[in-house]
Amino acid sequence: MRSRAERGIMHLPMWLLADATPLPTPSMTVDPQVVSPGFIGFVGIAFLAVVVVFLLVDMLRRIRRAGYRADIVEELDAEEQAAAAAEAEAPQRPADEPPTQAPPAKG
Numbered sequence: 001m002r003s004r005a006e007r008g009i010m011h012l013p014m015w016l017l018a019d020a021t022p023l024p025t026p027s028m029t030v031d032p033q034v035v036s037p038g039f040i041g042f043v044g045i046a047f048l049a050v051v052v053v054f055l056l057v058d059m060l061r062r063i064r065r066a067g068y069r070a071d072i073v074e075e076l077d078a079e080e081q082a083a084a085a086a087e088a089e090a091p092q093r094p095a096d097e098p099p100t101q102a103p104p105a106k107g
Contacts, residue, residue: 037044
């Protein structure tokens with residue numbers, strides 16, 4: 001357990017704070033009505049809010065459009081790969097051989 005002297009040293013800063021002279025409170029030097037933003041400040045903040053909303057809508061539209069474009073590119077790539085795979089699986093005929101024709105229909 002601590003001695004009374006040790007506990008007294010710990011409370012010394014509290015004594016200093018309690019004995020400090022209180023600071024005077026500052027007085028108002030300007031009229032609060034003169035320094036308020038007023039109607040012009042309200043219009044400015046409202047304008048900024050409207051601009052931010054329009055920017056957010058535009059950004060979301062552009063992000064959505066980029067996503068749609070990426071989906072279309074993936075579909076086109078998949079179609080190209082499927083066509084290339086089908087072409088690779090088709091039986092190869094010699095280049096000098098003419099294509100075979102179906103017999104003429106009777107009728």
